[in-house]
Amino acid sequence: MPLTINRAVAAIVLMLGLAAPVAAGPFEDARAAHGRGDYGTALGLLRPLANQGNATAQSNLGLMYDLGQGVPQDYAQAVKWYRLAAEQGNASAQSNLGFMYANGQGVPQDYAQAMK
Numbered sequence: 001m002p003l004t005i006n007r008a009v010a011a012i013v014l015m016l017g018l019a020a021p022v023a024a025g026p027f028e029d030a031r032a033a034h035g036r037g038d039y040g041t042a043l044g045l046l047r048p049l050a051n052q053g054n055a056t057a058q059s060n061l062g063l064m065y066d067l068g069q070g071v072p073q074d075y076a077q078a079v080k081w082y083r084l085a086a087e088q089g090n091a092s093a094q095s096n097l098g099f100m101y102a103n104g105q106g107v108p109q110d111y112a113q114a115m116k
Contacts, residue, residue, distance in 0.1 A: 027057060034060075039070025050081060058085035059093035066096065066105075075106030 030045035043064060049057035062081030065074045079100050085093030100106050102114035 027054070030057070030060070034064075034069075039064065043070040050084075053084075053088075055085040055088040055090040055093070058082075058088075059090045059096070062093060062096060066100075075100065077106075079106035 026045045027049055030042045030049070033039075033041035033045065043061070046057045046061045046064070050061045058081045062078045062085065063069075065071055065081060066078035067073065071077075079097065082093045082097040082100065086097045098114045098116070101110045103109065107113070
């Protein structure tokens with residue numbers, strides 16, 4: 001139950017953060033697209049940023065894979081993107097990666113890793 005609540009809160013925070021009225025660049029455009037439910041556009045804008053090492057884009061891309069927004073739900077891909085962002089110190093990605101380990105989603109269940 002707490003996992004569901006945490007993911008719901010993360011999704012709400014992501015959606016609120018993605019609802020920017022004025023777009024100033026690709027990330028802001030991705031946030032606006034996600035906020036209006038245009039996940040395909042958001043994905044297309046986030047992926048290049050994530051591939052370039054943008055931790056926030058990586059974390060958001062991980063969440064999209066985690067929740068199946070614009071892509072088939074794929075926990076292994078979510079873990080990949082969360083891990084890349086987490087290694088750069090992104091707190092949201094670190095938390096979400098911990099949940100993935102705690103629940104064995106995309107990785108073997110490992111409470112010690114979840115605590116890290």
